Amino acid sequence: MRSIVEDLDLEVEFDAPIGAEMTWYRVGGRADVLARPRSVEALCTLMRRCHETGTIARVLGSGANLLVADEGVDGVVVHLDHAVFREVSTIHRHRIHRAGVQGRAGDAVRVMAGKSLEQLVISTATQGLSGIECMAGVPASVGGAIRMNAGGKFGCIGDAVAAVGCINVKGDLVVHEAPDIAFEYRRCSIIDPVILWAELALTPDDPTRTHAKVKEIFAYKKQSQPMAANSAGCVFRNPPAGDGSGRLVSAGELIDRAGLKGTSIGGATISERHANFFTAEPGACADDIIALIDHAARVVAEESGYELVRELVVWKRQETRRSGEHV
Ligand SMILES: Cc1cc2nc3c(=O)[nH]c(=O)nc-3n(C[C@H](O)[C@H](O)[C@H](O)COP(=O)(O)OP(=O)(O)OC[C@H]3O[C@@H](n4cnc5c(N)ncnc54)[C@H](O)[C@@H]3O)c2cc1C
Known part of the structure; x- marks a missing residue:
């Protein structure tokens, strides 16, 4: 494992406490290897070496949709928090390709993948984009x-994406233009292991208006979701209604109707405010959350017949990656 990371321009930590320190849940185990590249080149070489040696490589974002199992994870966990992966530049593309809308003039920002989305939302709103x-x-x-x-x-x-730059399994840089990417409900069609940057097409607007919109949406989320708790947002995907209409049924409502709000296992609790948010209380471990997820899925299936599927990404040891699947 050491040979994969040696001689590269990156910071390496072995046995790194990623679950407890780098995820929103603040629970879970350690990564055998945590790599923080300092350059795109180092990241490409690292990905190539992982591919050549059959080593699993996982990319950790801000850990807001992630649960790391208590026993930790094998392979290499890559974290893009160096300044080079947080850069934002404004580009003026004469013709921007947006999802379904081609040849639309406007501004775009190119944002590296490690940039905090919260910061980006504020800074673009402040600039009136x-x-x-x-x-x-x-x-x-x-x-x-x-x-x-x-x-x-x-x-x-996905509505704002003009292009996405990635690193493929072989460590090569590839670019996907918006028309070639399918953005669907809580997933996109990109299968490359690393998303490196995104170009977002933005429209000039009055900064007072963009700011007001951000404030309004934030206020809505704050009153409907337990934003301050240790959670990963919605645990389950909203299932299809099954009537051929394409309509989705709220997983939170199904959990609520099954009488599960407030249910706890160990230190994990189903939120009273939003039943699809499972929170970790002090002393919780990842196994408590996994047990509560299994319990909720079982009860909802019994009560309503809906099979809930996790939106939350769970990292465990000795996983094998099937083609096209991100872990
Ligand atoms: C309080 C709270 C509220 C939330 N509200 C919402 C909401 O309203 N809507 C919503 O959609 N989600 C919501 N979420 C979930 C979460 O914000 C999103 O899923 C978000 O996209 C996770 O991004 P991340 O960087 O934290 O990814 P992580 O949790 O770190 O990772 C998630 C997945 O993305 C992969 N990944 C991360 N970065 C990269 C990269 N650079 N290249 C390739 N793969 C990568 C990981 O490998 C993993 O498979 C909420 C979460 C919390 C805690």
């Missing part, structure tokens, strides 16, 4: 937000 106000109150790195196509009732990040 409209397009990602809907992401207010969504804790994420830009890379994690793209991977999950984060969003909600006000829109999702």
